[in-house]
Amino acid sequence: MLRVSHYLRLLADAERSGELPPPPTRRGGAAPGPVVIWNLIRRCNLTCKHCYALSADHDYEGELDTAEVYRVMDDLKAYRVPVLILSGGEPLLRPDLFEIAARARDMGFYVGLSSNGTLIDAAMADRIAAAKFDYVGVSLDGIGAVHDRFRRLIGAYASSLAGIRLLGERGVKVGLRYTMTMLNADELQPLLQLMRDEGATKFYFSHLNYAGRGNIHRAKDAQFAATRRALDLLFEHAWRDARDGVAREYVTGNNDADGPYLLQWVQQRFPRWAPGLRAHLVAWGGNSSGVNVANIDNLGDVHPDTMWWHHRLGNVRERPFSQIWDDTSDPLMAGLKQRPRPVQGRCAECSHLDICGGNTRVRAQQVTGNPWAEDPGCYLDDAEIGVESAGERIAVTPFGARAR
Numbered sequence: 001m002l003r004v005s006h007y008l009r010l011l012a013d014a015e016r017s018g019e020l021p022p023p024p025t026r027r028g029g030a031a032p033g034p035v036v037i038w039n040l041i042r043r044c045n046l047t048c049k050h051c052y053a054l055s056a057d058h059d060y061e062g063e064l065d066t067a068e069v070y071r072v073m074d075d076l077k078a079y080r081v082p083v084l085i086l087s088g089g090e091p092l093l094r095p096d097l098f099e100i101a102a103r104a105r106d107m108g109f110y111v112g113l114s115s116n117g118t119l120i121d122a123a124m125a126d127r128i129a130a131a132k133f134d135y136v137g138v139s140l141d142g143i144g145a146v147h148d149r150f151r152r153l154i155g156a157y158a159s160s161l162a163g164i165r166l167l168g169e170r171g172v173k174v175g176l177r178y179t180m181t182m183l184n185a186d187e188l189q190p191l192l193q194l195m196r197d198e199g200a201t202k203f204y205f206s207h208l209n210y211a212g213r214g215n216i217h218r219a220k221d222a223q224f225a226a227t228r229r230a231l232d233l234l235f236e237h238a239w240r241d242a243r244d245g246v247a248r249e250y251v252t253g254n255n256d257a258d259g260p261y262l263l264q265w266v267q268q269r270f271p272r273w274a275p276g277l278r279a280h281l282v283a284w285g286g287n288s289s290g291v292n293v294a295n296i297d298n299l300g301d302v303h304p305d306t307m308w309w310h311h312r313l314g315n316v317r318e319r320p321f322s323q324i325w326d327d328t329s330d331p332l333m334a335g336l337k338q339r340p341r342p343v344q345g346r347c348a349e350c351s352h353l354d355i356c357g358g359n360t361r362v363r364a365q366q367v368t369g370n371p372w373a374e375d376p377g378c379y380l381d382d383a384e385i386g387v388e389s390a391g392e393r394i395a396v397t398p399f400g401a402r403a404r
């Protein structure tokens with residue numbers, strides 16, 4: 001995840017003070033554990049087109065019960081996991097969600113909630129506010145009928161927007177989560193405006209990743225030109241807020257080429273700060289699946305991140321999360337933990353590998369069968385990655401067809 005507003009705030013401060021601080025270095029002591037995205041329930045009242053969990057509106061057998069969740073939580077705390085993002089399915093459908101959230105808060109985790117927003121009426125908003133989530137992300141993929149089409153439910157937009165408003169009225173820190181494909185690329189501008197109008201504090205821009213229904217619909221992924229236009233727009237909004245001292249957050253996810261692209265944006269507008277900013281972006285290091293971000297699914301299976309549900313590292317009923325996470329006997333996990341990662345093709349030659357980290361390995365694996373092939377979702381051209389000609393790009397084939 002690229003914290004765009006963080007870097008642009010550094011830049012705005014540098015413009016004011018004439019100085020860009022060096023990137024932070026980690027002081028002594030054990031490194032923190034990963035951020036854990038925890039799909040506590042797979043059931044969902046929606047069947048969204050890009051759902052990585054392939055969720056549907058029925059119960060799933062064998063999900064972790066409350067006592068098991070608490071046991072895992074104790075292990076996560078001991079392993080220095082700082083953040084839990086409670087997700088689903090639709091997490092509000094889990095009857096013990098608020099008990100779990102309260103326990104997590106009491107244990108000192110930063111606790112986020114990821115919801116589709118459609119079940120947030122006044123009573124639910126009261127419960128969410130009382131639970132004191134640090135942040136609630138609500139998915140919106142467009143305005144009105146566009147969102148409804150994505151979410152496959154007429155009225156989903158109206159319900160989610162009502163939920164966002166009810167949370168805002170109660171002082172909950174709420175953000176919008178948007179996943180872009182060719183079908184909703186034009187919705188970004190109105191959604192950014194909606195964020196302002198509704199007083200939301202965060203905008204999460206997600207590229208499409210090829211997992212679950214997102215993989216089935218990968219042929220609808222945004223074309224590179226549309227992606228670049230979207231990023232330009234997002235950077236302009238984030239820069240305006242950073243310059244004006246507005247505390248709204250803009251982050252992007254699922255395409256770490258956003259890091260080099262942000263650097264390029266800075267080089268064109270503020271060349272004097274580009275080398276310093278580059279050092280900050282290298283310190284970030286790009287994709288952190290299997291390192292700084294982890295996933296536990298509804299059955300207790302552990303994955304390198306939420307997009308790797310087709311790759312199981314172990315189960316928390318059989319081994320503690322901490323042991324599973326440190327175990328590099330799994331070749332994928334070993335590669336993800338390696339720096340630099342053993343990427344191939346144009347990613348191996350790329351002059352920005354130290355920023356991007358080789359991007360999202362899921363797309364490479366889903367399209368070619370090889371998790372270390374170039375990421376077919378990289379929207380930077382050969383000149384931009386510093387190679388003369390990396391040869392023919394791997395095409396994003398429709399679901400079911402392998403490239404090369």
Ligand code: SF4
Pocket residue numbers: 256257260346347348350351352353356357358359374375378379380385
């Ligand atoms: S070529 Fe690969 S490593 Fe370079 S920016 Fe693109 S995805 Fe990242």
